[in-house]
Amino acid sequence: MTDTAATPTTLPRETQRLDWARHATHDADLGLARASADAGFRSYWRTTGTEPSRIVMDSPPDKEDVKPWLRIRALLEGNGVRVPHLLAEDTEHGFLLLEDLGPDTYLHVLHADNADALFDDAITQLLRIQATPIPEGMPVYDEALLLRELRLFDEWFLGKHLAIVPDVHDEQTLERVHRVLIDAALAQPQVFVHRDFMPRNLMPAADGPAVLDFQDAVKGPIAYDPLCLFKDAFVSWPQARIDAWLDRYHARAVDAGLPVPPLERFRRDVDLIGVHRHLKVIGIFARLHHRDNKQHYLEDAPRFFAYLDHVLPKYPELAPLAELIERRVKPTLVEYAHWTDGTGDE
Template sequence: MSTPEAAQNSNAHDPRAAARTAWTRQVLGDPDAVPVRASTDAGFRSYWRVHTPDGSGLLKSVIVMDSPPDKEDVRPWLRIRALLESGGVRVPGVLAQDVDAGFLLLEDLGADTYLNVIDSGNADMLFDQAISQLLKLQTITPPDDIADYNEAMLARELRLFDEWFCGHHLGMNLDREDLQTLEDAYQFLIHCALAQPQVLVHRDFMPRNLMPVQAGLADVAQDGPAVLDFQDAVRGPIAYDPISLFKDAFLSWPPQRVTIWLELYHTRATAAGLPVPPLAQFMGDAELIGVQRHLKVIGIFARLQHRDNKPKYLADVPRFFGYLDEVLPHYPQLQGLQRFIEHKVKPAIKQLQAVAQA
């Protein structure tokens, strides 16, 4: 069990931990407060749970977000949080902040995200509630100065696949024909993304970033979960967040259920007045922006291992190749990419696995 003395001994070797503990105790007025790690994410932020007296003799729980200013400025998070809250989206409440130091005190929404609680039995209900929050988010008019999910950004993300996964992770030397094959596929995907109606896009609207707010907490949302990890929001393709929700990075669903959920989203988005195209066009848009996202995430997961020393994410890469296998055969424009993956990438993966097992 953590104690103030144990925290002090630990902090002696970690200046950031010492600053975090000191700020927490000062802002809570509790000299015995001990932040205990609650979670981390793929970036540089970390989250710490603190139990402190609530003034009535009971303990309350709060969360400290630690966002080191030299690595991850907290201002974009605060800005997008305010934007989402203004549109009725349920977001974590901010109780105190020190922007320059990179510390926020947040309400504690509990320990479980959708990823922890969703299963085949409750998925319909939870996803219906998630759609409610997503529609609120997409209805918000993007500020004029928010970044566009433009050609440069889309291309930069796609190239993470060949640079970090094919290059750094698999050690592949791509020849001119390989690079042209990838470039042709990337340009097709970019063109399709830019042709979609453009709305506010979360960019990581998936179960791990949704929290089923527990009864008894302040301002409980009756029609959807709390939304997390929204600081990278942009103006972009309307199908991006729906496909991120149903073709998740960390769990997979039968394709038939994904189709049903996408159709439900389309029906509700149409009723909400969002600029969704006719259903058949929307389903194709979702598949293709999904391909862009799957390639990007494969590259990001490789980068997390080789640059950031976070190897656990690579275990989910096969899930994304499964998603690609479902979609690529249906698009003649992506047959070159499909052949490249089948005849070059997958053999390289098997060779790497064989070396690791030897």
């Protein structure tokens, strides 16, 4: 790995990116083709005209500092986690040169017949992540962060997307539910948490899967990442299979010496941290839609309401949230769909 020469910041970003990639690969004829983008400001570009191909991560410094990604990558690699190999870096201008792991993530290749084997490989990587020593100063999934995430649902989905103005009763309901979910999260054993450990962030690899998108890692509840893996944002599985995978994870975590609680308590932890994540992701999808003009994410919001429909009836302390969703959210969703599917007059 080498540091590369400075890139003039007065040039258009696409020119900076191409010039840097050519310098980093020592190939003046190299081209770049879009490989993928994520929900943030980073983008990924595949080199063309040379073999083997490489990936350029473009992370504009004024929008998304690449240094947290590099710090977490080094921590994970040091604990045996399969992460993308780093070939060159320019932290000042936000460019990285990485190995090319191909076009497909787990999301593309998972199906009913191979899911058991692929998820078992994913659990292997997850156990290594959770066993990674937590460095001093690492961000913590504390009460402030948990509450800030929960309020994404209130602000962006209820308020901005559905134009629901909560009355006093609704506000009290949300506050009580927030308290239940926050207390449950803080009571869990705390480990190294990826925060988005889902199929779209796993890449098939012979010694993998390789783990992506780990820059927002924190110290937090042990059930968070297993929940993310099996109750994904973009694909749903039968509940019986999810339960079996969670039990398999739990057994392997016990064998690995991780601080998982007894199985029944772990299942409850998964459910409650799942409600937290489902509400957060619905809010994030609404924010991506309205703030960032990334409109396709909201198409998956119904998946999260289905997750909530499964869990909320199991817990009396969450009954107020279930009642709020039935009384105010679902009728508004139906009306919203009417106005946005071409059947309304708007």
